[in-house]
Amino acid sequence: MILTNGEGVRADGTIHVRRRGPVEVTIDTVVHAAEPQAGPTLAIGVLAGSAMDLVVQKAVELGVLRLVPVCCRRSQLGLDRAGKRLDHWLRLSRQALKQCRREWAMAVSSPVTLPDLIDATEPGRGIVAHPAGGVIVGADRTTLLVGPEGGFTSDEEGALEQARWRRLRLGPHVLRAETAAIAGTAVLINSSS
Numbered sequence: 001m002i003l004t005n006g007e008g009v010r011a012d013g014t015i016h017v018r019r020r021g022p023v024e025v026t027i028d029t030v031v032h033a034a035e036p037q038a039g040p041t042l043a044i045g046v047l048a049g050s051a052m053d054l055v056v057q058k059a060v061e062l063g064v065l066r067l068v069p070v071c072c073r074r075s076q077l078g079l080d081r082a083g084k085r086l087d088h089w090l091r092l093s094r095q096a097l098k099q100c101r102r103e104w105a106m107a108v109s110s111p112v113t114l115p116d117l118i119d120a121t122e123p124g125r126g127i128v129a130h131p132a133g134g135v136i137v138g139a140d141r142t143t144l145l146v147g148p149e150g151g152f153t154s155d156e157e158g159a160l161e162q163a164r165w166r167r168l169r170l171g172p173h174v175l176r177a178e179t180a181a182i183a184g185t186a187v188l189i190n191s192s193s
Helices: 050-062 079-083 086-100 114-120 154-162 177-191
Strands: 002-004 009-016 024-032 041-045 066-071 126-134 143-146 166-168
Touching: 041 050, 041 177, 050 066, 050 086, 050 177, 066 079, 066 086, 066 114, 114 154, 126 177, 143 177, 166 177
Parallel strands: 041 066, 041 143, 126 143, 126 166
Antiparallel strands: 002 009, 009 024
């Protein structure tokens, strides 16, 4: 059995099950993993319900360092309602961490507005999933932004362009937001390794 605490510790152990009483685990080895210094941040226009849950789970499995819920004009939840979902998303990320045996937990930020995300992202580190984008190589330590279902408004597109966010094309078809988040994260992780 493999145990992890989300703070860099992974332990291998043996489970001892008895007919009655508590289950015990004997720890055989303990490994302390260094905190990852590189990896993507995934920012996504907040989705409702199970679509956002899927994004949280898959982001953990793929190795995203930080997830940022973004409230855009067409997001399915506003800033207040999205903020009330934060504890739920943190629980989901912890469950996914245990399932995939990841040593370090993914940070889940409080929801932000798109202008706040743009201001907080280091110049040259912003990438937006966009049908008119191209291939991006060497995308380590970047923030990938996936818009909400319904896409960005023209004002939001203009703000991203003015901030010089690069565009990443994820294929010939329009993807659902949750699919774009998963595919885009996989593309960035593969391009930086």
